[in-house]
Amino acid sequence: MSDDDDKKAATVKPFAAAGRGKPCPMCGKPAQVETRPFCSKRCADLDLGRWLGEEYRIPAVELDDADLEELEKAIEEQGSKGEKGA
Numbered sequence: 001m002s003d004d005d006d007k008k009a010a011t012v013k014p015f016a017a018a019g020r021g022k023p024c025p026m027c028g029k030p031a032q033v034e035t036r037p038f039c040s041k042r043c044a045d046l047d048l049g050r051w052l053g054e055e056y057r058i059p060a061v062e063l064d065d066a067d068l069e070e071l072e073k074a075i076e077e078q079g080s081k082g083e084k085g086a
Contacts, residue, residue: 024031024039026046031037038044050056063071 022031022037023029024043025037026043027039029039032039035041035044038047
């Protein structure tokens, strides 16, 4: 590698195009490469705080007993098919 290549490699930021496009999910400002998808460390920290404070939740589906039995039966059938082929 030449000296010019070394200089170019030193100035190229990883994911240079990552800051373009979608805005910060917290405030709507343009995202920055260093903190993507956020515009700043502050917005990233606010988002993390919401996750840790359980403000964000992943929805769960409650299954009744009949659904659980059907699911267990399907799992057992899949397991027995795998054992036969082994």
